[in-house]
Amino acid sequence: MQLRAAWVEALWYSKRASAPVLVLRCVLAPLALLFQIAAGLRSWMYAAGWLRVQTTGAPVVVVGNLTVGGTGKTPLVAWLAQRLSERSFRVGILSRGYGGAAPGALHVKADTSWRVAGDEARMLSEQTNVDVVVARDRVAGAKLLLEQGANLILCDDGLQHLRLARACEIVVIDGERGIGNGLLLPAGPLRQSTARLKTVDVIVINGDGEARTRLGMRPQPVLTMHLLPLRVESVADRGSIQPLEWLRGQKVHALAGIGNPSRFFAMLQALGASIVKHPFADHYTIGAQDLQFGDTLPIVMTEKDAVKCREFALANCWFVPVEAVFAPDAAQALLDAITHSLRT
Numbered sequence: 001m002q003l004r005a006a007w008v009e010a011l012w013y014s015k016r017a018s019a020p021v022l023v024l025r026c027v028l029a030p031l032a033l034l035f036q037i038a039a040g041l042r043s044w045m046y047a048a049g050w051l052r053v054q055t056t057g058a059p060v061v062v063v064g065n066l067t068v069g070g071t072g073k074t075p076l077v078a079w080l081a082q083r084l085s086e087r088s089f090r091v092g093i094l095s096r097g098y099g100g101a102a103p104g105a106l107h108v109k110a111d112t113s114w115r116v117a118g119d120e121a122r123m124l125s126e127q128t129n130v131d132v133v134v135a136r137d138r139v140a141g142a143k144l145l146l147e148q149g150a151n152l153i154l155c156d157d158g159l160q161h162l163r164l165a166r167a168c169e170i171v172v173i174d175g176e177r178g179i180g181n182g183l184l185l186p187a188g189p190l191r192q193s194t195a196r197l198k199t200v201d202v203i204v205i206n207g208d209g210e211a212r213t214r215l216g217m218r219p220q221p222v223l224t225m226h227l228l229p230l231r232v233e234s235v236a237d238r239g240s241i242q243p244l245e246w247l248r249g250q251k252v253h254a255l256a257g258i259g260n261p262s263r264f265f266a267m268l269q270a271l272g273a274s275i276v277k278h279p280f281a282d283h284y285t286i287g288a289q290d291l292q293f294g295d296t297l298p299i300v301m302t303e304k305d306a307v308k309c310r311e312f313a314l315a316n317c318w319f320v321p322v323e324a325v326f327a328p329d330a331a332q333a334l335l336d337a338i339t340h341s342l343r344t
Contacts, residue, residue, distance in 0.1 A: 012180040012189045028187035036184045039160075039192055046162045056142040058151050059167035059342050060094075064159025066171055066196060067179060067189040070259020070282060072206035072324065073172040074120050074304075075227055077156045079324040081128045083335060084152060092150030094141045095121040096157060097134025099283040105135035105144040114307050119283060120156065122307050127321075138164045152342075159200075160191055168341035169200040170334075174260060175207035175224070178214050202337045207263070221337055223330040227322040229267055235306045235313035242318070247300070248272030253293055255301040257284035257308075264302055267320070273300070280305075288312040 010021045017025070045051045063073045063080070081091050097106070100118030114122035117134050125132040131148045135141025138161050142153050155161075159169060173179070180189040197203060197215070203222045205211050212222060232247060234240035250273050256264040257280035268275050276297070280286065286308050291299055299317045301309070306319035326334065 011187075012183075013177055014181075017181075025181070025183065025187050029183070032184040032187035035186070036193060039184075043162065043192075051163070053165045054139045054163055055165040056139065056153070057146055058142070058153055060142065060153045060155055060164060061168045061170065061338060061341075062155040062158050062161075062164075062166045063170045063172065064155075064157050066159070066173065066192060066194070067177075068185065068191060068259075069174075069177075069189060070263070071172040071174045072225070072227055074124065074156055075322055075324040076170070076172055076204060076206075076225065077154050078124060078127045079225075079326075080154055080338075081124075081130050083331070084154070084338070085130060087335070087339075089152040090150050091130045091152050091154060092145035092148060093121075093124055093128065093130055093132045094138060094145060094153050094155045094158070095124065095132065095134050096136060096138070097121050098157075099285070100134055102134050105133055105137065105140045107144060107148060108132040108134060119304050119307050123304055124156065126307070159196075168202075168338050170202045170204060170338075171197060171200045172204045172206055173211050173215070174263075175205045175209035175211045176263075177260065178209065178211035201341050202334060204334070221333050223326065223334055225324050225326050225330070227263075227267075228325045229271065230321045230323060232300070232318050232320055233306075234315075235301070235309050235317040235319055236315060244271055244320075250274065250298060252276070252298045252300045253278060255286065255290070255299060255305055256280065257286060257305050258282055258302055264320075267322075268300060275300075291317065 011024055046053055063077050065071050065073060081093060085091050097118035100116050102116050108117045108121050108125040121132055121134045131145060131150060133141045133144045138158055145153055179194060184190045201220055205224050207226055229244055232242040252273050252275055254265055254268050254275040255278045259282045261279035265275055265277055286305055291314060301319050303319050303321045
């Protein structure tokens with residue numbers, strides 16, 4: 001898996017690609033062109049009315065990616081759920097439930113397994129005090145949230161799910177990775193052409209890097225957020241907590257089954273930990289065997305991975321929850337942009 005991930009990293013994100021990578025990009029370019037044509041045709045069919053956009057009776061705010069892989073949209077959804085709830089909205093969160101086995105629209109409750117709901121939906125249910133529904137058919141999921149009393153729906157991902165009408169679109173971009181090599185799948189990480197950015201309401205850049213420069217001038221707000229680590233929590237015993245300083249000088253096994261494991265590893269290193277890296281594919285189902293390293297070093301993972309490990313986690317298993325943070329003016333600009341979109 002690590003070898004495959006390294007190839008994808010070089011193919012999509014390398015600034016100085018080797019000759020074999022350049023050849024592979026050229027080979028995959030025709031497939032990327034076909035992907036672009038298919039995506040463009042589908043968008044045109046919705047715009048022309050050949051495919052029907054369905055409304056649900058409540059405004060929908062979509063938080064999505066232009067690229068494949070993790071950009072930080074799920075922490076932003078949790079942040080928005082809290083802030084919009086404070087503005088007297090009855091917020092509901094809609095997720096596809098990737099990795100889960102829910103056959104239809106499912107209201108995620110305290111006893112719902114991540115195996116049914118998916119890891120991200122299960123995590124959002126624990127992090128927020130709002131209703132969370134998973135559904136591959138997002139229109140059906142939105143209607144279930146309405147039945148639960150929601151009057152504003154936050155859609156975690158779904159930028160390309162054009163069947164669901166939306167009042168506001170927010171795109172999250174990794175500040176370091178940006179849009180990669182600028183090519184569409186499979187030659188690059190893009191799900192859609194960068195021209196799609198002209199139609200969204202807000203662009204949020206997660207972290208520092210070159211992404212803002214590459215995006216150039218945009219008519220809509222381009223805001224910056226950061227993911228702030230909060231503490232170190234036991235996976236097996238949620239009541240056991242350590243301060244972040246506990247990591248300083250520690251040698252730990254670092255596990256990350258997320259879209260961009262290197263972001264998590266860099267965060268641990270910035271906190272002073274000496275890490276042994278164990279990257280996994282996004283949404284990878286970690287098993288008990290993946291926690292066996294033949295030593296007693298602490299094992300530190302992401303909160304999304306911790307959701308999947310509680311049943312068999314050892315006493316030395318910990319996770320680091322993070323939250324999205326904005327500068328005060330950026331936070332206000334984001335909320336104002338959403339409110340403006342809802343009015344219009």
